Amino acid sequence: MNFKEFATKNVYRNVKAYFAYFLSSSISAALLFSFTMIIFHPKFVVLKLPGHMRNALHITTIIAYLFLCFFVFYSVSTFLKSRYKEFGILYIIGASRxxxxxxxxxxxxxxxxxxxVVGIILGIVFSKILLAVSGKLLGVNALGFYxxxxxxxxxxxxFIIIGIMISIFCSFIIKEDMVLKLLKGTKKPKAEPRTSIILVILCVVLLIVGYYMSITSSEKNIAYRIIPVTVIVIIATYLLFAELSTFIIKLLKKNRRLYMKKTTVLWVSNLLYRIKDNTRMFFLITITTTVALSAVGSVYAYWRDKEHQINKDFPQAFFxxxxxSNKNKIDLKGNFIETSLKNKDIEYNKANSELKLIIYGAEDKVAVIKEDTYKELASTLDLSIVRFNKNEAIMITDSTAHEEKSVVLDNTEIQVAKKVNNRIMPAFYGDVYVVKDNVYERINGSKxxxxxxxxKNYKDTLNICNGYKNKFSEDNMDKICKSFLKANILETTKIAYSVILFSAIFIGLIFFVTTASFLxxxxxxDIIExxxxxxxxxKIGxxxxxxxxxxxxxxxxxxxxxxxxxxxxxxxxxxxxxAFQIKITVPAFQxxxxMLIVQIMYFLIIRKNYLLEIKKSLI
Incomplete structure (x- = not known):
């Protein structure tokens, strides 16, 4: 038997040890193959996705491959450590490094x-189902088999490249001068884990700060808080497993009535060492699971709530x-839409008016409209009209922030009589202020x-939106020249969020499969020991x-x-x-x-096999 045959047979001899690694790698390969198969599907290729969406899908594939490389390296290093004794014996009988x-x-x-190979076969076997589901998720007809x-x-x-990279990686793990350590394996006595009260307090403080910053985030500051909160929670998570959990278990040990009760002494003592020894694994699994849950949960929440958000942000079917000075251009475009609606026998409400846009800096702007304009827009949307007095204003916004008592518009201070939460103009214009006609005339701004x-049903106007886009596609949109076509916005949003959700689910599955393999x-x-x-x-009872x-x-x-x-x-x-007024309760619990059902099922399967092995060893 040559060395190649010896290595090959060694895989068969260690089939049980390699099984989880092989199974999770095969499932990961199947997921990668399925995802790649979908994004290269002839029908998917011709789908009119924006360039950044196509790039997002390709980046998702790269992220998955990179994470798989990390997963394989971690799994192999963990598995090789369990074979220290085997390698030590091979060194002693003459095997070289x-x-x-x-x-x-x-x-x-x-x-x-x-x-x-197995992953590709599994992907092909279940391709019909995957293509049908992914087609529905992406908002296209079922993708046919190819x-x-x-x-x-x-x-x-x-996967061949991953195998080669592992070969290079392994040269840094097993060294010949570690024979004594390899032979001893994991049997060296362990000292009781120590804890630092300072690090325990730091962990609790970081968790409180991270959680507080998260739940108090607003639409204005969330972009600045994401990175600090993420860093704080990651550090706190590591300290939670390295210090806080050990500290809590030691407190349990000090409670002699609880600690000395039947088998409690055994599992408490075991957990003290298990949690401390597995700090890095617990930390990695927690972070990857959090990422998977957050990615899928947040995108799914947006995906479920997309229609509600569009209805809130774009009250009119066309704006x-x-x-x-370009009033004639708007009338021309309006005539096209009006004619199209009449040809489709779609009833509509029409309103033409003006507003003044006060622009501050590069991004900030405030829209001001007359009372008559407000009444006209509110009547077309079947909204109740709010009355206000002279030298007062109405603030129309969907912000949940504290109500303003007064506002300065072009150096004119006006008292805000009431805040109204139902938009009458697209969200692009931000907060809209309604003022009396004489006040409106005094305010300077871009007219x-x-x-x-x-x-009644804006979804029926998608063809009209597409026709409008084809006819007026040459227009250059800027801060003032805008066309908001609600049906087109919904369709674009559906495709965008479907692609993102599809990518998030894919990454989430990869994370879940690999972390399950870690466990x-x-x-x-552990079962050998x-x-x-x-x-x-x-034997002792x-x-x-x-x-x-x-x-x-x-x-x-x-x-x-x-x-x-x-x-x-x-x-x-x-x-x-x-902060974005997204309905999160139902998506979060779903x-x-x-994930909990799948995790419990996996736990029950592993637990059953584990107990069976222990029971066999007692006979």
Whole structure:
């Protein structure tokens, strides 16, 4: 038997150890293949997606590959550490460092190649369902089956490259001068984990600060808070597992009545070491799960709420505006829309008027309209009209901020009589102030002429919007010259959020599959030591029922603690969407519920196999 045959057979001998790594790699390969197959689909290629959306899909694929590389490296390094004794024996019987590295390289190339092939096969088997679901999600008709040669090549080559990179990576892990350490493996006695009260307090403070900054975010400051909050929570998460959890378990140990009660002494002591030893793994799983939950949850919340947001931000089916000197252009465009509506037998309400736009700096602007204009727009939208007195104004906004008592418009201070939350103009114009006619005439600003059309069901006007776009596509849009076509905006938004949601779900699945594999690998490493430990405890009187109780707690903490922390992070993170008045409760609970069900199912499967192995060792 040559060395290549020895390495190949070693994979078969360690099939149980490699199974989780192979299975998760195969599922990841299937997901990557399916995603690549969809974005290279002939029908998807001709879909009129904006360039940045196509780029987002390609970037998503790259992110997935990079994360897979990280996952494979982490899994392999963890798995190799569990084989220290095996490598030590090989060194003693004469194997060289180069031979050990070659053996590991052959093993990993075999597994990554096979997982790539299996993933492609799985992707093809379930391609019909995936294409139908993805087509519906992306807002197009069901994508038909085709032979995805390009996706096959990309997926297979990608996994071959991962295998080669692992071969290079492994040369830095196993070294010949570590024979004594390799032979001892993980049997060296461990000192009791220490905790720092300063780091425990810092962890609690950082969590409170991070959560507070998240839930108090507003539309104006959220962009500046995202990075600081993320950094704060990441640091706090690491300290939570490295210090706070150990501190809490030590407090449990000090409660002698609880600690010395039956099997509590055993699982509390075990958890003290398990959590401390697995700090990095818990940290990685928590952060990746939080990212997956937040990505899917936030995009899903936007996706569900997109129509409500568009109805709120764009009250009219059509809103056309330009500088007052270009009034004839707006009338020409308005005539086209009016004629199109009449040809389609669609009833409509029309309003033509003007506003003044006061522009401050590069972005800030304030729109001012007359009372008569306000009444006309409100009547076309069936909104109640708010009355106000001379030298007063109405503020029309959807902001939940504190009401202004007065406002200065072009050096003219006006008292704000009331704040109205129902928009009468597109959100582009921000807060709109309604003033009396004489006040309006005194205010200096860019005079804008606009024309609006409102219909009962704006979704029926999509063809008219497309016709308008084709006819007037040469117009240059700026701060004043604007065309808001509600049906077209909805269609564009649906496609955009569908693509983003599709990408978020894909990345979320990759994260979930790989983190599940981390847990399986950890369980496999622990079970070798646990078999010996519980066999000795069984001999001195600990029953299988008591062992089962202890392991239920230990495995439950291993699987559910990172998820529980990730869910808490996610709840505070998604609450930031309240700043944009997004309905988040239902989407959040749906995402948490689905992930929790899958996590519990995976926990039950691993727990059953784990207990079965322990039970066999007791016989």
């Amino acid at each position: 180069r031979q050990i590295q070659r053996m590991i390289s052959i093993e990993n190339i075999i597994i990554t190649s096979l997982s790539g 032979i995805p040669f390009k996706a096959m090549i990309i997926t297979f080559i990608g 056309l505006s330009d500088i007052y 804008v002429y606009f024309s609006t059309f409102n219909v 399986y690998n950890k369980c496999y490493m 646990d078999k010996s430990k519980y066999k000795q405890l069984n 600990l029953t299988y029922k008591e062992i089962k109780k202890v392991l239920n707690i230990e495995i439950g903490v291993l699987f559910l603690l990172p998820y529980a922390v990730a869910v808490i992070h996610f709840i505070f993170a998604i609450n930031a969407l309240n 995402v948490i519920g689905i």
